[in-house]
Amino acid sequence: MSRIFLGLIPLGLVQTRTSRRRISTSFWALLIALVGLIGAVSPKSSQLLLTNALTLLIGVLALQIFSGNSGILSFGHVGFVGVSAYTTGILSMTPIVKKTSLSNLPESLQQFSLPFPLAMLAGVFVATLVGVLSGLVISRLRDSATIASVGILIIVHSTLIGAEDFTRGSQTFFGVKRFTTVPVAATVAILALIVARWFRDSKTGIHLRASRDDVIAASSAGVRIQQSQFKAWVLSAAIAGAMGSCYAGLLGAFSPKDFYFTMTLTLLTMLIVGGSGSVAGAVVGVILVMAVIESLRRIGDSIGLFGLTNAGLALIILLTLYLRPKGVMGFHEPEEVAAYQGAAPTVSGEYKIASSLAHDQKVLSATKISKSFSGLRALDNASIYVERGKISGLIGPNGSGKSTMVNCITGVTKADNAEILLDTKLFKREKTWQRARAGLGRTFQNIRLFRELTAVDNVVVACISSGESVKSADKTALNLLNQVGVLQHAYRFAGELSFGDQRRVEIARALALRPSVVLLDEPAAGMNPAESAELLAQFRQIMRDTNVGMLLIDHDVTLIKSACDFLTVLDHGAVIAHGKPDEVLALPEVHAAYLGWGEESSTDEDRT
Amino acid sequence: MESLISYVVNVISLGGTYALLALGLAVVFSVLGLINFAHGELMTLTGYVLLAGILMGQPFWLAVLIAVIAGGVSAALMEFAAFRPVRNASGATLLMTSFAVSMLLQVIFQNGISPRGQAVPVPAWLTTSISVGVSQISKVQIMSITVGLVALIFLKFFFDRSYWGWAIKAAANDFEIVGLMGIKASRLITFAFLLSGLLAGIAGVLWVVQRGSVDPLMGFKPVLAAFIVAVIGGLGSLTGAVFGGFILSSIEIALQTWLPANVMPYREAITYTIVVLILSVFPNGIFGKRVQEKV
Numbered sequence: 001m002s003r004i005f006l007g008l009i010p011l012g013l014v015q016t017r018t019s020r021r022r023i024s025t026s027f028w029a030l031l032i033a034l035v036g037l038i039g040a041v042s043p044k045s046s047q048l049l050l051t052n053a054l055t056l057l058i059g060v061l062a063l064q065i066f067s068g069n070s071g072i073l074s075f076g077h078v079g080f081v082g083v084s085a086y087t088t089g090i091l092s093m094t095p096i097v098k099k100t101s102l103s104n105l106p107e108s109l110q111q112f113s114l115p116f117p118l119a120m121l122a123g124v125f126v127a128t129l130v131g132v133l134s135g136l137v138i139s140r141l142r143d144s145a146t147i148a149s150v151g152i153l154i155i156v157h158s159t160l161i162g163a164e165d166f167t168r169g170s171q172t173f174f175g176v177k178r179f180t181t182v183p184v185a186a187t188v189a190i191l192a193l194i195v196a197r198w199f200r201d202s203k204t205g206i207h208l209r210a211s212r213d214d215v216i217a218a219s220s221a222g223v224r225i226q227q228s229q230f231k232a233w234v235l236s237a238a239i240a241g242a243m244g245s246c247y248a249g250l251l252g253a254f255s256p257k258d259f260y261f262t263m264t265l266t267l268l269t270m271l272i273v274g275g276s277g278s279v280a281g282a283v284v285g286v287i288l289v290m291a292v293i294e295s296l297r298r299i300g301d302s303i304g305l306f307g308l309t310n311a312g313l314a315l316i317i318l319l320t321l322y323l324r325p326k327g328v329m330g331f332h333e334p335e336e337v338a339a340y341q342g343a344a345p346t347v348s349g350e351y352k353i354a355s356s357l358a359h360d361q362k363v364l365s366a367t368k369i370s371k372s373f374s375g376l377r378a379l380d381n382a383s384i385y386v387e388r389g390k391i392s393g394l395i396g397p398n399g400s401g402k403s404t405m406v407n408c409i410t411g412v413t414k415a416d417n418a419e420i421l422l423d424t425k426l427f428k429r430e431k432t433w434q435r436a437r438a439g440l441g442r443t444f445q446n447i448r449l450f451r452e453l454t455a456v457d458n459v460v461v462a463c464i465s466s467g468e469s470v471k472s473a474d475k476t477a478l479n480l481l482n483q484v485g486v487l488q489h490a491y492r493f494a495g496e497l498s499f500g501d502q503r504r505v506e507i508a509r510a511l512a513l514r515p516s517v518v519l520l521d522e523p524a525a526g527m528n529p530a531e532s533a534e535l536l537a538q539f540r541q542i543m544r545d546t547n548v549g550m551l552l553i554d555h556d557v558t559l560i561k562s563a564c565d566f567l568t569v570l571d572h573g574a575v576i577a578h579g580k581p582d583e584v585l586a587l588p589e590v591h592a593a594y595l596g597w598g599e600e601s602s603t604d605e606d607r608t
Numbered sequence: 609m610e611s612l613i614s615y616v617v618n619v620i621s622l623g624g625t626y627a628l629l630a631l632g633l634a635v636v637f638s639v640l641g642l643i644n645f646a647h648g649e650l651m652t653l654t655g656y657v658l659l660a661g662i663l664m665g666q667p668f669w670l671a672v673l674i675a676v677i678a679g680g681v682s683a684a685l686m687e688f689a690a691f692r693p694v695r696n697a698s699g700a701t702l703l704m705t706s707f708a709v710s711m712l713l714q715v716i717f718q719n720g721i722s723p724r725g726q727a728v729p730v731p732a733w734l735t736t737s738i739s740v741g742v743s744q745i746s747k748v749q750i751m752s753i754t755v756g757l758v759a760l761i762f763l764k765f766f767f768d769r770s771y772w773g774w775a776i777k778a779a780a781n782d783f784e785i786v787g788l789m790g791i792k793a794s795r796l797i798t799f800a801f802l803l804s805g806l807l808a809g810i811a812g813v814l815w816v817v818q819r820g821s822v823d824p825l826m827g828f829k830p831v832l833a834a835f836i837v838a839v840i841g842g843l844g845s846l847t848g849a850v851f852g853g854f855i856l857s858s859i860e861i862a863l864q865t866w867l868p869a870n871v872m873p874y875r876e877a878i879t880y881t882i883v884v885l886i887l888s889v890f891p892n893g894i895f896g897k898r899v900q901e902k903v
Contacts, residue, residue: 067700071698071700072700073703073704134884136888137884137887137888140888141891142891143699143843143892144839144891144892144893146703147835147836147838147839148839148887150832150835150836151836151880151883151884151887152880154832154876154877154880155876155877158875158876158877158880159874161873162873162874162876162877164873169873261711261828265707268704268707306715306719306723307715307718307719308715310711310712310714310715311711311712311715311716313708313711314708314709314711314712315712317704317708318690318705318708318709318712321693321694321697321701321705321708322693322694325694325697
């Protein structure tokens with residue numbers, strides 16, 4: 001669907017991230033403003049409809065900020081809408097109205113009344129506060145975050161019912177001035193849209209989208225997932241609050257059940273039908289679903305069927321998920337798709353990652369690593385060293401503990417005991433993202449890229465982790481792609497690249513961390529000897545350029561032999577040999593453990 | 609003492625129902641990664657089938673049996689009709705699918721049957737109570753506890769001894785291993801839904817008999833609770849589902865019994881706040897293993 005816009009978007013306007021953001025924000029903002037203008041002069045009934053649609057758009061944008069970027073569905077946002085609606089309602093009501101509708105309100109609040117823009121801000125503030133509190137929990141969760149968000153919705157809902165003095169309980173809360181006119185709703189919707197589109201390409205937004213595609217790869221690229229999730233949650237709670245304050249002034253009277261599963265269903269349907277992955281999707285979703293809801297409401301009124309709207313919403317969700325799981329607009333903004341269809345970017349000038357001058361110096365020493373899995377000793381006091389500008393190799397039969405070793409060093413698995421020193425930094429309880437930012441880059445045995453991001457954005461993720469601004473990260477990332485030879489694919493989605501090119505993007509991503517050490521987990525798996533040799537030459541070149549140390553884990557003895565300066569052999573979790581490759585491979589115990597009684601040529605079958 | 613006995617009785621009877629529901633959710637989650645919102649509508653459906661059976665003059669035990677079986681069969685049909693097209697999709701897609709199915713079924717019940725609750729005539733012998741010491745315990749509650757505990761013990765044997773039980777436990781650990789056991793994924797998934805539907809059916813019957821009525825939204829709320837139960841127990845952990853059920857029921861009943869009257873309206877909010885706080889201390893649930901992805 002995004003493609004139908006392609007011809008309409010001039011390529012010259014979408015070449016940088018900033019220009020894309022500007023063009024899309026201006027386009028959608030103008031569209032909303034236009035709707036606002038038309039609405040202001042149209043008949044009362046269509047004014048209500050437009051105000052309702054614009055208000056819902058604010059909520060859908062709030063969901064897009066959190067769920068769209070993180071990939072975690074939230075049922076909790078309607079709770080923020082409710083909290084804010086009630087706050088705005090109570091604060092904007094005049095003392096005279098309060099006397100009749102909220103006679104049990106504490107005296108101080110009885111007399112207190114704010115003009116509606118301030119009351120709206122107060123609503124947003126309270127929703128943000130609830131967002132901060134619930135965010136402390138939500139940010140710690142991943143698989144169960146959605147269910148916890150259901151819990152948050154229930155908590156808010158039952159509190160609204162329970163706090164009778166403030167909310168009239170489950171009875172209708174009334175007397176709110178209907179201040180939400182079309183222009184008011186349009187203004188807030190434009191603000192929400194600017195925030196959502198800005199967030200998408202902010203540091204946190206990019207990091208969050210990386211974690212949506214692959215949690216482990218994201219933390220290995222230095223993404224602080226919990227923190228990103230927290231920021232997005234709080235920001236989206238604030239925007240949901242903005243919806244709530246508009247909603248209060250739109251309805252004038254409401255009750256807690258208005259902020260429960262039916263509204264959740266409506267907002268989620270809009271998000272999913274349009275496509276949760278983009279701001280454009282949120283807008284399109286609202287338009288499409290509003291059209292369906294309106295028609296169904298009219299039909300339902302005429303034939304007297306109960307809950308036809310809900311049934312319709314449920315059906316279009318199912319249809320969307322079956323036929324177009326990423327929604328009408330897909331995961332990307334139209335202007336992004338347009339830019340990615342254009343010519344591949346170029347880089348100007350020679351670029352080199354600053355290299356440290358020191359040579360022959362131990363840059364990683366991971367010693368005394370032990371790890372047991374329910375009694376089984378996977379690693380027993382194993383040690384490995386990497387020097388700057390050198391390649392250390394790690395080999396061992398299947399199940400000898402190589403992967404566990406890598407996981408313990410990178411912090412994916414918590415070692416029972418380990419002394420890991422990277423440069424001058426001693427790792428104790430550091431998380432994976434902290435180790436990555438400290439200079440530990442890695443690639444994965446079964447490539448883990450952020451498949452829905454472009455090749456260049458994959459690298460941008462890691463550049464941001466190493467402290468760059470988004471703008472400079474864009475430049476650096478292109479240079480790094482150039483360095484590993486995939487610049488021509490910079491704008492293609494990582495998932496579409498060939499196997500070899502994906503490997504190269506992974507290496508560029510690892511290098512973007514400005515690492516002192518790169519761990520390469522079977523980088524030549526699935527490659528033929530010519531390709532492995534080419535890859536190896538590339539490693540050497542990178543090493544000359546950047547002076548990193550490399551740890552190469554592989555089964556391929558030929559590759560290991562020609563690549564490595566040192567070699568460590570693991571067997572049953574213990575180091576059985578360490579030294580120059582030729583010498584190590586000649587040792588009888590290495591033959592016995594690894595090469596199977598001297599049959600040196602059978603390594604290809606070993607590879608799994 | 610009196611309140612303690614009734615507390616324990618209430619905790620076991622409510623907890624047993626939660627545990628059955630959460631187990632049903634956990635079984636399906638193990639094989640498919642799906643958190644099934646529509647589990648509650650299976651419960652509701654069972655209630656309506658039970659009502660129909662009784663109204664058509666079937667003996668109570670037969671009506672119950674048919675209702676429970678209907679729960680199981682509908683679950684398998686639901687998998688076939690609604691979840692098969694999205695089988696390999698992400699957890700979020702699956703969850704959203706089940707949410708839509710749940711909403712759809714609610715509307716169907718509302719229009720096809722009635723938006724209002726229907727009284728279910730429970731046999732008279734169930735409505736009396738017996739006295740234990742000083743406290744009165746209703747026979748419905750005794751039945752609910754007995755059925756709940758028997759079902760749980762049966763499931764324990766099922767998961768420990770039977771082939772299909774092992775297969776589901778294996779799937780909970782690592783779904784790929786099921787293929788290595790020589791079991792067709794489709795068959796295991798169908799079986800898991802069947803089992804989960806039977807469990808929803810038993811829970812549904814217990815729920816309806818205790819309350820004496822069935823309405824279109826009946827199953828929605830207990831299943832929301834069961835979600836939370838499954839999550840605090842540890843998603844996909846079968847032991848966790850059972851313990852989670854009793855943890856939630858002991859919190860709920862304790863608040864219901866001993867909370868001062870002026871904070872009573874906030875009972876539900878407090879219950880769920882406690883549960884969400886438990887979750888923030890055990891992000892993977894109390895019995896959940898830290899998910900170790902192969903890297």
